[in-house]
Amino acid sequence: MSSARLPSGPSAGRQAGARRSAAPNSQREMRQRNLSRVLYAVAEAGRISRASAATRIGLTRGAVSTLVEELLRSGLLDELGPGHSSGVGRPGSALTLPDRGPCGLGAExxxxxxxxxxxxLRGETRARAAADLTHPQPASEAAARLRVLVREVADAVAPQGLRPAGLTVAVPGTVERGGTTVVHAPNLDWHGVDLAxxxxxxxxxTVENEANLGALAELWIGEGRAAHSALRDFVxxxxxxxxxxxxxxxxxLLRGTRGFAGEFGHVPxxxxxAECACGGRGCLEQYAGAAAVLRTADVTATEGGEARRLLTVRAEAGDTAALHALHEAGTALGTxxxxxxxxxxxxxxxxxGALADFGEWVLPPVERELGRRTAARGASVELCVSPLGADAALLGAAHAEVRRVLDAPLSL
Known part of the structure; x- marks a missing residue:
């Protein structure tokens, strides 16, 4: 089971990665915001005393104790035995997020x-289910299979004292901003599909583009945050x-006016x-997408994971076709x-994603092209490989739901 701590600070709104709301304009909103601040302080620390939480968020100890009591009654906090003393006075009890109660469901x-x-709420993955899809598959059939998996996971966590608070679905396509409609997913052959x-x-x-959720996972989850020093500005x-x-x-997260920002694969x-499924020509996807790389390397892509492992083996052995395909992908990507x-x-x-699997061979041509083509000569851009693996979008989806609980505890 994987786990991660969440950084402090709520991000308001139903939509994943939405901007924080304006200053609270009612007593209820102020209370909601302060309850959320306490939850994030605990999430960041893992375990923390009431006094330390008050110091961290800038409220009085009395105010924080009142908020803590409300969160304890609602089951959104646990209070353990005395923790470590800060050196002044007696050690206080340790607050921690519970391992039961609401949980986030993510789907890809x-x-x-x-x-x-x-x-x-602690960021620990408690259950998982997966199934293969044949391509192409109509949205109705894929959704029916997804419902079965969602129910399977919900049933698996129920005996653990967990109940789903919401579901975020990651999809490989553009999604209507603030809605649940997949506007255009050419690789699924879905157009105008309302998953709701x-x-x-x-x-x-919530329905969200998979790349957006992968980026949010890098921003939110401990393993991803440790991968690079630029925690707030990255592609x-x-x-x-x-x-x-x-x-x-x-x-x-930069979403764009309609929520379509980040369609990087269709940059020419x-x-x-080569003609692309989107209708354009010469798109990056045709040279750096996993399927394109496997095709160029003459590796059968019937089973993606096995095919990638085979490509890795060939590249490590110095296979000319494999190395050429990866070099071409890195060059196109760097451009x-x-x-x-x-x-x-x-x-x-x-x-x-797959680029992380092939980072050893893809990074050098990417770095070369960035050096040749970026306007700000001498300005360094940190290049790194994500440690989150193939589950980044899935984890981003589930953590989006967890953060919504932490953002709005009064809504439960």
Missing amino acids: IGVDHLTVCAVD HHLGDDLPL RVSAEVGVGAGLVLDGE VRPEG ALAGAVNLLDPRAVVLG
């Missing part, structure tokens, strides 16, 4: 798979069949190149990233 719809997991219609209303539902690029990017600037790197770096000026670029 891939081209060839479905995955669902449950994460508790297919999944029902058993749980509050995370991931590749499966397609290539997506999550853009985080000043600690906020060779304007007269596209140079435009993003020139436009956004991030401090870091993080490679995830």
